[in-house]
Amino acid sequence: MSLSRARIRRSSRRSTGGRATLLAVAALAGALTLSACGGPDGGKPVSGSGGNYVTGASGISTVSKEERAEAPKLDGETVDDGTLDTAALKGKVVVLNVWGSWCPPCRAEAGHFATVSKEYADAGKDVAFVGINTRDNSKQNAIAFEETYGITYPSLYDPAGKLMLRFPKGTLNPNAIPSTIVLDKEGKIAARTLAPVNAEQLRSMIEPVLAEK
Known part of the structure; x- marks a missing residue:
């Protein structure tokens, strides 16, 4: 083999290895982006261990009543140093919002949650709102966020994201923030979105479930 051919082969191997490394880094970055502030699922029916669900063009996924999976036990310390167990809220429609003070989409939707939660509370409807604050290393950041956006309902404090992992795989689990x-x-999972919502979208998730007999 000539010296020039050997050099070409070595150069080709280095180039291929470099491309593989770049692809691996890009894939990892994409996964981290989804887990931090991800977008919605696609618009196709999905079959999982929690039954069949459909994600619409708005990014909101719903599952029929007979196909719903039981929500996991969600309990623990709250941002304001209290305690909460969502099992005590059975009999009400429960709206769970996973958020972090560091997350721009969470900030974008927070005012809508404050508005809609107050509407249902003032109307005396059987709807309870519960936040799950995650990846905030300080409760003070979370408290400041709630005060800024007028959030008055409780939030479980979950800096390590352990509560999110309690949801069964294949169900409408909260695998993005927000x-x-x-x-x-x-206490069964009826609807989910992995994107920030406005007040109208939030009501569209709640009302059909609230109207069920």
């Missing part, structure tokens, strides 16, 4: 999940009156 995520919003609506539980029906029996």
Whole structure:
């Protein structure tokens, strides 16, 4: 083999290895981006261990009543040093919002959550809002966020994201931040979105579940 051919082969191997490294880094960055502030699922029906669900063009996923999976036990310390167990809220429609003070989309939707939660509370409807604050290393950051945006309902403090991992795989689980999940009156997962929502979208998730008999 000539010296020039050997050099070409070595150069080709280095180039291929470099491309593989770049692809691996890009894939990792994409995964981290999704887990930090991700977007919605696609618009196709999905079958999982929690039944069949459909994600619409708005990014909101819903599952029929007979196909719903039981929500996991969500309990622990709250941002304001209290305690909360969502099992005590059975009989109400429960709106779970996963958020972090560091997350720009969470800041964008926070005012809508404050508005809609107050509407339902003032109307005396059987709807409870619960936040799940995650990846905030300081409660002070979370408290400042709630005060800034007028959030008055409680938030479980979950800096390591352990509560999110309690949701069964294949169900409408909160695998991005922000995520919003609506539980029906029996404590089953009825709807989810992995994108920030406005007040109209939030009501569209709640009302059909609230109207169920």
